Amino acid sequence: MANMLGDDLKGLLNERQIDTPVARVVRALSGHGAVSTSQIARTTGLARSTVSTILGDLRRSALVVEVETRSPGLGRPALAHSLNPEAGTSVGVLLGLREVRIILADVAHNVISDVSMPFERDYAPDRVIRSVKHTIDNLYKEHSLPFSNLLGVGFAVSGPISPAGRIMPGSMLPNWVGVDLRALFEPVLQKPIFADNESHCAALAEMMWGAAIDVEDFVLFKLDLGVGGAIVANGRILTGAAGTAGEFGHIVHDPQGPLCRCGNRGCLELYCGGSAITDLAEKRLRRTTSLAEVVKGALAGDIGYRRLIEDAGEVAGRGLAMVGTILNPPLFVISGGLAEAGEILLAPLKTSYERYTLTKSQSTSDGFAPRFVVGRFLDNDNTMGAVGLVLRHHGRLT
Numbered sequence: 001m002a003n004m005l006g007d008d009l010k011g012l013l014n015e016r017q018i019d020t021p022v023a024r025v026v027r028a029l030s031g032h033g034a035v036s037t038s039q040i041a042r043t044t045g046l047a048r049s050t051v052s053t054i055l056g057d058l059r060r061s062a063l064v065v066e067v068e069t070r071s072p073g074l075g076r077p078a079l080a081h082s083l084n085p086e087a088g089t090s091v092g093v094l095l096g097l098r099e100v101r102i103i104l105a106d107v108a109h110n111v112i113s114d115v116s117m118p119f120e121r122d123y124a125p126d127r128v129i130r131s132v133k134h135t136i137d138n139l140y141k142e143h144s145l146p147f148s149n150l151l152g153v154g155f156a157v158s159g160p161i162s163p164a165g166r167i168m169p170g171s172m173l174p175n176w177v178g179v180d181l182r183a184l185f186e187p188v189l190q191k192p193i194f195a196d197n198e199s200h201c202a203a204l205a206e207m208m209w210g211a212a213i214d215v216e217d218f219v220l221f222k223l224d225l226g227v228g229g230a231i232v233a234n235g236r237i238l239t240g241a242a243g244t245a246g247e248f249g250h251i252v253h254d255p256q257g258p259l260c261r262c263g264n265r266g267c268l269e270l271y272c273g274g275s276a277i278t279d280l281a282e283k284r285l286r287r288t289t290s291l292a293e294v295v296k297g298a299l300a301g302d303i304g305y306r307r308l309i310e311d312a313g314e315v316a317g318r319g320l321a322m323v324g325t326i327l328n329p330p331l332f333v334i335s336g337g338l339a340e341a342g343e344i345l346l347a348p349l350k351t352s353y354e355r356y357t358l359t360k361s362q363s364t365s366d367g368f369a370p371r372f373v374v375g376r377f378l379d380n381d382n383t384m385g386a387v388g389l390v391l392r393h394h395g396r397l398t
């Protein structure tokens, strides 16, 4: 039974040329999780009555189940629909700086497992292929899930990746530059492969489950060890011709500044990225430290650490001001490990944004000033987004 459901679902989700009303409803459910009939009608552009009929048929064939959702604070549970969790699974893999993380989730958006494997810095691709395959196999055995129902594997990559799946120069994974992800993983995993850079994946996670649900236009600005981001317009993440749209960390801040890993000089990341902050902190400590330790120290009141984060916020806001001048988005989602510092980062960031951008909040009518919020998933947004690549069918490598 589970296998039959899986086959139906694979066809409806992965064969994009199928554009029947049923396929549209199934894709809306896959992309949004538990949703009401009216939400599906809005997403698909189909009449509410058509959606109701289709949902009835899908329930009878067990591909869709009814679930109760409860909005916080509002007593009565509402009826929503979701794909049958038994109908399929999706795997997201983060190729991170020092770890490979794997999240297994079902098509109803429940996380089944979340494992992290530490790797030494600058790890090589061939070591990862075997670990990923082995871990995924074990997860399916451990949870007694049929591997045949795995719809696809999404990869979040620390660095830019071309739409064809090739890892581009400037990546934080130097040994992976030039690697074709699909050629590497498809023969081993024998499943559709999806991929995008980790900041784009983070934006997808915030759109699907986090701080930007139902927001069609926003900018995600990610301040972690590196600095990246994503531009979301009309509900879609902009990829760009080479896949590097939203690489805000490489906006040139000082053309005479230090050399960046991308080959340019004085990139924004060198002034407000986590690595720049930990480098300065290590000079004081005379030992290695982590971004998390610096943020924790700042939150506990350490004046020096606060100053480092405030200064990073000031520079970040200036970079973001250019983005704001170009795109004028209604929402900025500030993400990454540095965002854990909350207002210590946000206050100077917003002040310098306001100073340097074109549209000042005082000169716009009420409600048009951009909002700044901290992302919901600061720790695992990239891996969750990798799961989302499969569920939303974004970044399929063919």
Ligand SMILES: [Zn+2]
Residues within 6 Å of the ligand: 249, 250, 260, 261, 262, 263, 264, 267, 269
């Ligand atoms: Zn750079």
